[in-house]
Amino acid sequence: MSEYLVQFNNISKFFGKVIALKDVTMKLKKGEIMCLLGDNGAGKSTLIKTLAGVHKPDEGEIIFEDQKIVFDSPRDALDIGIGTVYQDLALVSLMSVTRNFFMGREPQKGLPFFKTFDIEKANTIAAERMGQIGIDVRDPSQAVGTMSGGERQCLAISRAIYFGAKVLVLDEPTSALGVHQASMVLKYIVKAASQGLAVILITHNVHHAYPVGNSFTVLNRGKSMGTFQKKDISREKLLSMMAGGEELDKLEVELKEMDRIENN
Amino acid sequence: MSVKSESIKSKKDSGQDERLKKISPLRVLLNRPELGALGGSILVFIFFGIVAGDTGMFSAYGTLNFLDVSANLGIIAIAAAMLMIGGEFDLSIGSMIGFAGICIAIPAIYWGWPLWTSIIFAFAMAVLIGYFNGIMVVKTGLPSFIVTLAMLFILRGATLAITRLITGRTQVPGLRVLIEDDPIAWLFATDTFQWLFTWLGSMKLIALRTDGTPLATGIPPSVIWFIALTLFATWILMKTRYGNWIFASGGDKVGATNVGVPVGRVKISLFIGTAVASTIFACIQVLDAGSADTMRGTLKELEAIAAAVVGGCLLTGGYGSAIGAALGAIIFGTVSMGIFYTDVDTDWFKVFLGAMMLIAVVFNNYIRKKVTETK
Numbered sequence: 001m002s003e004y005l006v007q008f009n010n011i012s013k014f015f016g017k018v019i020a021l022k023d024v025t026m027k028l029k030k031g032e033i034m035c036l037l038g039d040n041g042a043g044k045s046t047l048i049k050t051l052a053g054v055h056k057p058d059e060g061e062i063i064f065e066d067q068k069i070v071f072d073s074p075r076d077a078l079d080i081g082i083g084t085v086y087q088d089l090a091l092v093s094l095m096s097v098t099r100n101f102f103m104g105r106e107p108q109k110g111l112p113f114f115k116t117f118d119i120e121k122a123n124t125i126a127a128e129r130m131g132q133i134g135i136d137v138r139d140p141s142q143a144v145g146t147m148s149g150g151e152r153q154c155l156a157i158s159r160a161i162y163f164g165a166k167v168l169v170l171d172e173p174t175s176a177l178g179v180h181q182a183s184m185v186l187k188y189i190v191k192a193a194s195q196g197l198a199v200i201l202i203t204h205n206v207h208h209a210y211p212v213g214n215s216f217t218v219l220n221r222g223k224s225m226g227t228f229q230k231k232d233i234s235r236e237k238l239l240s241m242m243a244g245g246e247e248l249d250k251l252e253v254e255l256k257e258m259d260r261i262e263n264n
Numbered sequence: 265m266s267v268k269s270e271s272i273k274s275k276k277d278s279g280q281d282e283r284l285k286k287i288s289p290l291r292v293l294l295n296r297p298e299l300g301a302l303g304g305s306i307l308v309f310i311f312f313g314i315v316a317g318d319t320g321m322f323s324a325y326g327t328l329n330f331l332d333v334s335a336n337l338g339i340i341a342i343a344a345a346m347l348m349i350g351g352e353f354d355l356s357i358g359s360m361i362g363f364a365g366i367c368i369a370i371p372a373i374y375w376g377w378p379l380w381t382s383i384i385f386a387f388a389m390a391v392l393i394g395y396f397n398g399i400m401v402v403k404t405g406l407p408s409f410i411v412t413l414a415m416l417f418i419l420r421g422a423t424l425a426i427t428r429l430i431t432g433r434t435q436v437p438g439l440r441v442l443i444e445d446d447p448i449a450w451l452f453a454t455d456t457f458q459w460l461f462t463w464l465g466s467m468k469l470i471a472l473r474t475d476g477t478p479l480a481t482g483i484p485p486s487v488i489w490f491i492a493l494t495l496f497a498t499w500i501l502m503k504t505r506y507g508n509w510i511f512a513s514g515g516d517k518v519g520a521t522n523v524g525v526p527v528g529r530v531k532i533s534l535f536i537g538t539a540v541a542s543t544i545f546a547c548i549q550v551l552d553a554g555s556a557d558t559m560r561g562t563l564k565e566l567e568a569i570a571a572a573v574v575g576g577c578l579l580t581g582g583y584g585s586a587i588g589a590a591l592g593a594i595i596f597g598t599v600s601m602g603i604f605y606t607d608v609d610t611d612w613f614k615v616f617l618g619a620m621m622l623i624a625v626v627f628n629n630y631i632r633k634k635v636t637e638t639k
Contacts, residue, residue, distance in 0.1 A: 075524060090522040092515030094583045094632070095508075103512050104524035106505040116503045159523075 002066060005030050005198045006082070006167050012059035013046055020046040023060070024224045026217055028167065028198040033189065034227070035209035036202045038219035039242050044171075044202050047219065051169050051200065052084035053077030064167075083165025087172050089156040093145035097137055100144050101126040101159050129158050133188050150181030154188050161192060168192060168199045174208045186212050204242070210235045218242060297576030298588030300627045304574065304620070305591045308598050316605035324461070324470040324480040326605070328487075334597025335490035336545060338590050340564060341571035342490075342497045343541030345589035347534040348572050349501070351514030351581030352401060352408035354538040356393070357568055359419035361561025364390060364546035366427050369436035369556035379439070380448035386543050393419070394539030398532030408535075416565070424558045440554030452489075452547040455482025486548050490590070493541070497586035510534065515582030570617060571596055574624040578632060595620065 004027045013021040021043050028034050038044050049055045051062075053071030062069045064080055071077050077084070091100050102122050109118040123140045130137040133154050135147075144152060153173050160168060170189065174182040190212050193199050203209050209216065216233060218225040218241045225241055240249065312321060320326050340357050347354055367386035371377040377385070397415055401408045427434055443449045458481055464470045465478030472478055501507040512520035513527045521527050542561070550556045573579065574595060575588025596617060603610050 074522065078524065084522075086522060088516075088519060090516070090519035092512055092519060092582060094515050094578075095511050099508050099511065103508065103520060106508050108505055115505070117505050117508055119503070 003029055004063075005065065007063040008051070008060065009063065010060040011047070011050060011057045011062075013050055013055055014058050019222050021050070021057075022223050024217075024219065024222075025060075026200070026224075026227065028200065030196050030198055031193050032214045033193045033199040033201055033212055034215045034217060035213035036200055036217050036219060037204065037206060037209060037238060037242055039204055041221070042219040042242075043222040044204075044219060046222075048084065048086075048169060048171050048202060051077070051082060053082070078163070081164055081166035082169060083160030083163065083167070084169040085153075085156045085160055085171065085173065087175070089152055091144050091152055091156060094143055096141045097130065097144055097147070097155065098122045098126040098140040101129070101140075101155065101162070105163060125162070129162055130155065133158055133191075148181060149177050150184045153177070153181075153185045157185075157188060157192065161197065166197060168197050169202070170199065171202050172204070173201070174203065174205060182208055206235055206239045206242070210238065297583055297585045297628075297631075298591055299576070300624055300631075301575045301588045301591035301595065304624075305595050305598070308595050308602075312598065312602040312605070316602055319605040320471075321602055321605040324464070324478070326601075328480050328484060330598045330601035331487050331594075332484045332597075333601050334594040335484070335486035336548065337564075337567055337571055337597055338490040338593035339486065339493055339545050339548075340538070340541050340568040341575070341589040341593040342493050342586050343534075343538040344565070344568040345572035345575060345577050345584050345586055346497055346501070346510060347538050348569070348577040348579070349514050349581060349584045350510045350531055350534045351517065352531055352534065353412060353569065354397065354535060355409065355412040355565045356397065356415035356419055357538055357542050357565035358561040358563055359416045359423065359565075360390065360393060360539050360542035361546045361549075361564055362423045362558055363393075363419045364543040365550045365556035365560050366423055366436060366558065368547065368550055369439055370427065370430055372442055373436055373438050374430055379442040379446045383448050383452075383547060386546065387540060390539040390543040391536050394536030395532060397539070398535035401535070402528040402531055420558075420562075427556075427558050434558045435555055436557075437555035439551060439556070443551055449551055452485050452544070453551040455484055456488055458482040484552075489544060489548065490593075493544075494586055494590040501586055506530070511582055513581075567596065567617075570621045573621055573628070576624075576628055576631075578628060579625075583632065592624075 006028050008024065008026045011021055011024045012019070024043075024047060026034060026036070036044060036047065046055065050057050053074045053076050056071065062071070064082070069076075069080060074084075090103075092103070095103070098119065099122075102117075107118040107121050107125075108115040109121075110116045126140045127137050130140075135151050135154060144155070147155065157168065157170065157173070168189075173185050173189070177185065186208060189199055189201065201209060201213065210230075213230060215227055215229050216238055217227045218238065220242065228238075316322075321330070340361075344354060344357060364386045367389050368379075368382045371382035371385055372379045393415070397408070397412055400406070400411045404411070424434065427436065443453050461470065461478045461480055461482050465472050465476075470478050470480060501510060509520070509525045509527075509530045512523075512525045513530045517527055542564075545564070546556075546560065549560060571592035572584065572589045573592070575585065575590070575592035577584030577589065599616055600613050603613050603616075
């Protein structure tokens with residue numbers, strides 16, 4: 001068995017003439033958090049959907065636990081243990097915490113044809129799971145709409161883990177959150193990784209990614225600019241590698257220039 | 265699928281249950297979608313109790329009368345509510361009622377089918393039409409409003425054209441004689457608890473006809489169907505996996521699909537549900553009247569949706585209840601009959617219906633904001 005839990009080798013994806021992804025390679029060990037960084041349009045969404053089984057890669061292979069895998073549907077990815085938490089979280093705000101937690105995979109009891117949704121068991125598990133992350137769900141029948149953004153994110157992650165995710169793919173989990181909420185989510189991600197999950201954290205926010213990541217893959221215009229271990233790269237270097245970096249440098253120079261002219 | 269099954273016993277006495285009890289009953293009630301309809305129906309009964317309390321509206325006969333009207337509307341309102349919770353509309357309910365009526369009457373009267381086979385035929389047609397509505401909405405992604413509006417015209421037109429083609433008229437009478445000894449028709453045509461009413465009559469507790477039989481002869485079939493369907497729908501919504509899928513499909517289609525809910529199948533089955541409920545409605549009315557009319561059920565789809573909305577269903581889906589829709593139907597049924605017992609001109613009923621709906625929508629909107637409010 002190789003040291004990697006999951007490997008994405010030379011993944012390419014084309015939409016007609018558009019090259020959305022070209023030769024992207026990522027390898028993850030158990031317990032590793034890999035941050036996938038890239039500016040808007042870098043191909044992050046396409047890559048996520050490829051990992052989640054929504055798109056089939058046109059080139060390259062996915063190797064999970066030493067076996068070559070082909071996904072025909074998102075369900076296949078879920079079944080082998082790749083749990084994706086999308087930006088919209090797949091939570092229904094009018095429904096209760098419990099009903100959301102078990103949405104699509106409700107525990108049942110009773111005789112065939114008269115099977116009922118085992119809501120007591122579901123409530124207990126949901127409350128317990130949320131308790132483990134430190135979110136006190138006083139009443140698991142309360143609507144998800146009453147929860148904060150960070151709590152919702154944690155609920156969605158916790159759900160993916162409960163239903164057997166070994167690889168967590170998180171799409172911009174902190175982008176809509178304030179500092180406090182974001183750090184709560186990041187803490188939970190680190191905790192999940194320490195329990196042996198491999199985490200792919202997709203973000204354009206280096207400041208959120210750098211403290212929690214073990215390795216960093218930078219995506220630019222559909223191509224991987226390489227994967228770097230944390231010890232080999234600084235936060236500033238990462239930032240400038242993303243498309244925004246050079247632009248920001250240029251902007252700074254221009255601003256200085258304007259300043260100089262005005263002062264003269 | 266590898267589901268980690270954590271032990272759930274350990275949490276039994278850790279205080280979860282204790283904290284649950286702290287939530288006030290009022291808050292629990294406020295979170296229920298049917299609150300508005302419950303308040304509304306209590307108000308309606310108090311109002312008519314004062315205005316028409318001594319007019320015979322609340323006699324056994326009068327009560328059964330407005331319950332019958334409420335129950336008929338309730339049967340379709342519950343199905344409409346479930347579909348609305350699932351995030352879709354069905355505007356073809358009324359036309360389906362007319363169509364189901366002739367599906368029963370024409371084979372039975374003109375083709376000599378036994379009545380029960382034509383009833384089964386009508387239900388089979390309902391399943392087909394509901395399936396068609398559902399698959400059109402799911403596969404094309406068009407709004408159900410448009411698809412079922414088209415079906416409203418198609419079905420009503422077909423009903424009229426087919427009936428005139430075969431019978432030369434727009435009404436098909438003569439069904440009453442066929443009901444007796446039919447193995448299925450009694451399900452839609454028998455008053456139940458007749459012994460109770462006979463007994464009450466013999467005790468002089470309820471009004472009698474001049475020949476000594478009670479004026480109210482038994483519980484009409486509509487009421488039994490209404491109660492059964494309310495319980496069944498509530499059980500499905502609250503207690504089954506499928507119920508959770510209905511809420512999820514209406515609440516967030518994309519999210520539900522992403523976690524593995526078969527949204528398409530859920531929606532199609534709900535469209536079949538409204539068509540089947542329309543056919544139950546048609547069976548009861550056609551067998552009661554003994555004739556099918558091509559215009560039967562006109563505008564019923566709007567009344568059903570109105571009752572569902574008053575009952576707390578959100579037009580955007582994902583929220584509502586069957587009990588709420590049932591209460592909404594009781595409000596409309598009670599007012600539409602009760603208005604005869606007051607001095608108010610019956611023309612005002614529609615004004616009331618509209619006003620009631622507006623108030624309900626404003627109220628529901630407020631509730632939804634409350635429910636989804638972030639901390």
